[in-house]
Amino acid sequence: MRKKKSEKLLKCVDDILSSLKMFQNFKGSSYISAKINKLCSDNLAVLEECADGVENKEYLELLGKFKESVSKINLGDAAEISKRLKELISESVIYKVVFMPYKASMWDSLESVWMAADKDKRCEAVVVPITYYELDSNRNPVKRVNEREEFPEYVPVVNDEEYDLENDRPDIIYIHNPNDNTNLITRVDSRYYSWNLKKYCEKLVYVPYYKWVDGVSSTSFKSAMYYADYTVQSSDDAVKRYVDASPEYANILGMDAASVRKSMEKKLINLGSPEVDKVLSLSKDNVPMPDDWKGKVIQSRVNVLYNTTLDEIFKSKTFDKVKETLAFFKENSEKAFVIWRPHPLMRQSLVSMLPYLVDEYDEIMSEFINSSYGVLDANPSMHYAMFWSDMYYGYKTSSMTELYKYTGKIILEDAPRLTKFVSKCSTENILNKLKESNVVSEPDYSLDSIVDIIAGNDELKDGKHLNLENSGSKINNYILEKMCQEDEN
Template identity: 85%
Template sequence: MRKKTSEKLLKCVDNILSSLEMFRNFKGNSYISAKINKLCSDNMAVLEECADGVENKEYLELLDKFKESVSKINLEDAAEISKKMKELISESIIYKVVFMPYKASMWDSLESIWMAADKDERCEALVVPITYYELDSNRNPVKKVNERDRFPEYVNTINDEEYDLENDFPDIIYIHNPYDNTNLVTRVDSRYYSWNLKKYCEKLVYVPYYKWVDGVSSASFKSAMYHADYTVQSSDDAVKRCMEASPEYAGILGMETIVVRKAMEKKLINLGSPEVDKVLSLSKDNVPMPDDWKGKVIKSRVNVLYNTTLDEIFESRTFDKVKETLNFFKKNSEKAFVIWRPHPLMKQTLTSMLPNLIDEYDELMNEFITGDYGVLDANSSMHYAMFWSDMYYGYKTSSMTELYKYTGKIVLEDAPKLTKFVPVHGTEDILGNLKENNVVDEPDCSLEDIVGIIAGNDELKDGKHLDLENSGSKINDYMLKELLQKDELDGGKF
């Protein structure tokens, strides 16, 4: 049964017990006795009406005994029976857990939590992809988008325009968009700003759609971090550095630092990364090779996932390094093949923030598509490329770079401004390093060196297996426990 129903039942039990006590005190007053009898009858009727929701034979037996003790005005027996009834009612609670992703490509940040909740008998889990808008360079909405039809077939989604959030009032809402009205490229519908969602749930939980990179990622304020009840982080470093940024957050919010810091201490918590769960679960069954890759992504070559990020383009303000990289694959197509994945929001971001680079990007894209030395990965999910590639090449600040490390395969971190350089280390030294650590970077190594080493060492293509705790289950259990504790603190009952 829903928590609302359980609260109603528990209140009915308490009302009946209070009525019996009043009956004792006003036993000689026929008017008050009649009122008390009516109150008992009404509350007992509710207990009987909702008995099926408990789905427990023992509860029905206790209810009969409870009715008998009430009819005999036996307060002691009724109180004793009610304790067990309350336990059974609380054990029958089903928590409504709603997931509100906005981009299908970022669903992996929530998926393992949803899987855990969907299997949990304590939960009723719903996935409601929410509407967002693409913005022009003046931050005006130009296109309304809902990606519900892009989610995996095994995820049963609900139309957000048909979902009655305000009346359903779920126990937990999970989101992965933290920007509310501050995003410069896309923006969710105002109905789904974090401070609005918080009005219609017990717990609002923000899970970042990017993987924090210890020592690299920067702590920056996102409004949902403050308005949500919890922000799930994936490392102690993330929690610590976000906490240390409290003065910056306070300045943006116009609040005292100490107030914001205390709030952050309660909200920020390291519970792992659902995105890592997803990477560890990849197989031929859940990420079959895309049809247009067949016959191109083959074992006889080193298949390189090349991730082009927004950060590196902002840093270099040019596509020179991208051109150099793609040219390498064009010249070495017999031994190397590129799966190129520009950031999904590259075109929108250039339009909004770097319009002078749009023509160059379009020209580069057209040349690549008409070539035969690589495939463009435009899949909403990055996991096809992660699974079917043999190594990764990308900027260290990208969460995809961090996530790829969990495949156990080789990661070469790109230096965006560094072109036509001479590597610091020779191939023998690099090979020795790769046997200890699957992550190397420029200028210590070059793309050409790493491709050559992997081409001569097939075992490096497979990667090292990692066995880690499932974060989705951990997060689901933690949040349900927090709900339980909140209910108990709110009056010693649910």
């Protein structure tokens, strides 16, 4: 039964016990006795009507004994029976858990939590992809978007226009968009800002759509981190650095630094990353090779996932490194093949932030699409490219770079401003390094040298398998336990 219903039943039990106490104090008043008797009868009727929600024979047996003790005005027996009766009611609670992602490509940040909740008998899990807007360079909305049709077929989704959030009032809401009204490129509908969602649920939980990189990731302020009840992080480093950044958040919020820090200490929890769960679960069954990749992504070549991030383009303010990288694959198509994945919001971000680069980007894209030395990965999910590639090439600040580590395959970290250089390491040294660690960086190692090594050592393509605890289950259990603890109190 829903939590609200269980609260109603628990109140009925408490009201009956209170009525029996009153009856003992007003035995001489027939009027008050009649009122109390009516109150007990009404509450017992509710307990009987809702018996189906408990689904327990013991509940029916106890309810019968409880009714008998009430009819005999035996407060002692009634109080004793009520303890177990209330336990059974509490144990039967089903929490309404609503997941509100906004981009299908970022669903992996919530998927394993949803899977855990969907299997959990304590939960009724619902996925409601929420509407967002694309913004122009003046931060004005120019396009209304909802990506519910792009979610995996095995995920049943609800139209957010038909979902009555205000009346349903779920117990728990999970989100992966933290920016509310501050995003410069896309922005969710205002009814889904974190402070608005918080009005209609008991627990609002923010799970980042990026994988934190220890010592590298930024602690820039995100409003949902403050307004949500919990923010899930994937490392102790993330928790510590965000808490230490509390004075900055306090200044933005116009609040006292000490109180913001105290709040952040309660909200921030290291429970791992659902995105890592997804990477560890990848197989031919759940990420079959896309049809347009067949015959192109083949074993005889080194298939390189090339990830181009917003961060590197905004820092370099040029596509020189991108053009040099694509030229390498064009010139070495017999041994290497590129699966190019520019950030899904690359062009839109250029229009908004670096409009003078839009034409150049369009030219690069047009040439690449009409070529045969690579394929463009425009899939909402990055996991096809992660699974079918043999190595990864990308900027170290990208959460995708961090996630790729969990494939166990080789990563070459790109230095975006560095062009036309040659690795000085010998083949033997490179091979020894790759057997020791699956992450190397430019300029010590070059794309050319790493591709050559992998081409001659097929075992490097497979990667090292990792066994880690499922974060989705940890998050689901943690939040439910917090809900139960508060119910008991």
